[in-house]
Amino acid sequence: MEARVLIVGGGPVGLVASSLLSQRGVSNVVVERRDRTQRAPAAHVLRRRPMDVLRSIGVEAEITRVRPRLPLHYITWCASLGGAEVGRLDVAKGLAPDEEVWTNCSQNLLEPVLLARATRESLARVVLGADCFALDQDDDGVTARVRREDGSEQTIRAAWLIAADGAGSPVRHLMDIPMVGPGPQGRFFMVHFEADLRPWIDARPGPLFWIMNPSAPGTLIVHDAARSHVFMTLRFGTEGEEDALPERLAAALGVPVIPKVLSVDAWSPHVQIADRYREGRVFLAGDAAHRFPPTGGLGLNTGILDAYVLTRQLAEVEADRAEAASLDGYETECRPAAEANAKESFENLKHLAEISEAVGAHPDLAALEKRLSSMNAGERATLDRAIENQRSHFVSDGCLPPSLRDGLGAESPHQGESAS
Numbered sequence: 202m203e204a205r206v207l208i209v210g211g212g213p214v215g216l217v218a219s220s221l222l223s224q225r226g227v228s229n230v231v232v233e234r235r236d237r238t239q240r241a242p243a244a245h246v247l248r249r250r251p252m253d254v255l256r257s258i259g260v261e262a263e264i265t266r267v268r269p270r271l272p273l274h275y276i277t278w279c280a281s282l283g284g285a286e287v288g289r290l291d292v293a294k295g296l297a298p299d300e301e302v303w304t305n306c307s308q309n310l311l312e313p314v315l316l317a318r319a320t321r322e323s324l325a326r327v328v329l330g331a332d333c334f335a336l337d338q339d340d341d342g343v344t345a346r347v348r349r350e351d352g353s354e355q356t357i358r359a360a361w362l363i364a365a366d367g368a369g370s371p372v373r374h375l376m377d378i379p380m381v382g383p384g385p386q387g388r389f390f391m392v393h394f395e396a397d398l399r400p401w402i403d404a405r406p407g408p409l410f411w412i413m414n415p416s417a418p419g420t421l422i423v424h425d426a427a428r429s430h431v432f433m434t435l436r437f438g439t440e441g442e443e444d445a446l447p448e449r450l451a452a453a454l455g456v457p458v459i460p461k462v463l464s465v466d467a468w469s470p471h472v473q474i475a476d477r478y479r480e481g482r483v484f485l486a487g488d489a490a491h492r493f494p495p496t497g498g499l500g501l502n503t504g505i506l507d508a509y510v511l512t513r514q515l516a517e518v519e520a521d522r523a524e525a526a527s528l529d530g531y532e533t534e535c536r537p538a539a540e541a542n543a544k545e546s547f548e549n550l551k552h553l554a555e556i557s558e559a560v561g562a563h564p565d566l567a568a569l570e571k572r573l574s575s576m577n578a579g580e581r582a583t584l585d586r587a588i589e590n591q592r593s594h595f596v597s598d599g600c601l602p603p604s605l606r607d608g609l610g611a612e613s614p615h616q617g618e619s620a621s
């Protein structure tokens with residue numbers, strides 16, 4: 202099999218890169234080791250400029266169709282979902298009635314939209330169930346070895362390779378490119394569950410509820426108030442902890458609903474950037490190039506912009522309008538933005554402690570609720586200030602590559618919704 206660009210990894214970044222290349226007239230093959238798009242909701246925040254990119258490949262209407270309506274008014278801190286409220290931040294303040302602080306679309310709903318978009322192009326081929334396990338490169342291109350689910354092997358030849366193969370990036374390992382920066386910042390369980398929580402969400406609609414119950418601390422991420430949620434909770438490493446997660450979830454919710462747990466994943470945030478984004482004809486993009494804590498929702502957004510800048514430069518070289526050496530500009534533009542976003546995400550994570558400090562440490566839920574109900578005016582004002590101080594965490598678009606700060610630029614492959 203041959204194409205001008207081989208994309209390893211059919212996650213959101215690889216699929217967006219494929220559609221952008223096709224729109225720019227560059228043939229491409231995507232190999233994805235899974236046989237379907239991912240089931241876990243994972244990321245859900247789409248910021249403004251990445252939404253411009255998605256609009257430019259013509260998927261905005263489809264995103265609007267598949268995502269549940271969830272008014273993004275508040276970020277709420279509470280003892281438990283059904284218990285005492287600690288406070289809330291109005292993130293819709295100052296926005297027009299039809300404006301949203303971000304576009305909320307869970308990754309498991311976004312990926313099928315991106316897959317359908319990528320496969321519609323005659324210049325693209327998306328191969329699912331294909332694991333890239335070996336790579337060689339020479340002066341003219343790269344040769345990749347791919348193993349299919351039935352055990353058969355295949356060779357793919359391309360002029361360039363985009364490694365969009367996620368945080369563990371096998372291609373990055375094959376290229377011997379280390380990650381630089383702090384490793385795991387705590388360990389978490391991500392519990393994906395089904396429950397109708399509308400009675401406790403509808404009056405203060407929003408995507409995030411920070412649960413402060415001392416025996417069940419964590420973040421409730423509302424993907425669909427009527428059914429789909431993730432509870433992200435610290436992993437203490439105690440014996441039998443995973444088996445006790447349903448009880449912890451029930452304590453975090455504190456409502457008369459029995460949630461149906463769909464999956465549990467262990468996960469650790471990192472604050473790391475690849476030592477270099479390029480090795481000859483191979484380029485890293487998305488989580489393969491950078492890993493941030495989810496505080497700020499910048500990971501996926503930074504990856505979509507990587508795909509935009511890199512494919513624009515590859516298309517220029519493929520059309521003989523630029524020299525191959527100009528491709529170094531991808532790292533020059535995108536790496537500093539990723540570094541700034543890693544720092545911002547980490548600062549957001551550390552900054553959250555200001556609220557816990559204002560509330561104080563308590564042995565159990567009853568003590569926490571008693572403390573909340575007995576705060577004097579000065580203590581309440583300190584707590585309200587600590588909550589207001591989190592605003593930039595939720596409204597920031599993060600750092601953008603310089604060429605995208607004022608929009609997608611003149612060379613945007615924009616085809617509006619005609620591309621859908």
Ligand SMILES: Cc1cc2nc3c(=O)[nH]c(=O)nc-3n(C[C@H](O)[C@H](O)[C@H](O)COP(=O)(O)OP(=O)(O)OC[C@H]3O[C@@H](n4cnc5c(N)ncnc54)[C@H](O)[C@@H]3O)c2cc1C
Pocket residue numbers: 209210211212213214215232233234235241242243244245246308331332333334365366367368370371372391466468486487488489495497498499500501502504
């Ligand atoms: C449970 C979870 C929750 C998350 N929550 C958030 C959040 O709230 N906010 C946020 O910003 N980010 C979050 N993230 C991170 C976010 O999902 C990533 O930033 C985003 O998925 C990056 O997209 P990507 O395409 O670069 O990588 P990925 O989505 O990881 O896609 C990489 C793809 O490459 C494939 N692949 C890997 N190796 C090979 C190979 N050798 N051959 C072929 N294919 C291969 C994988 O199967 C995968 O499909 C979360 C991640 C997880 C797992």
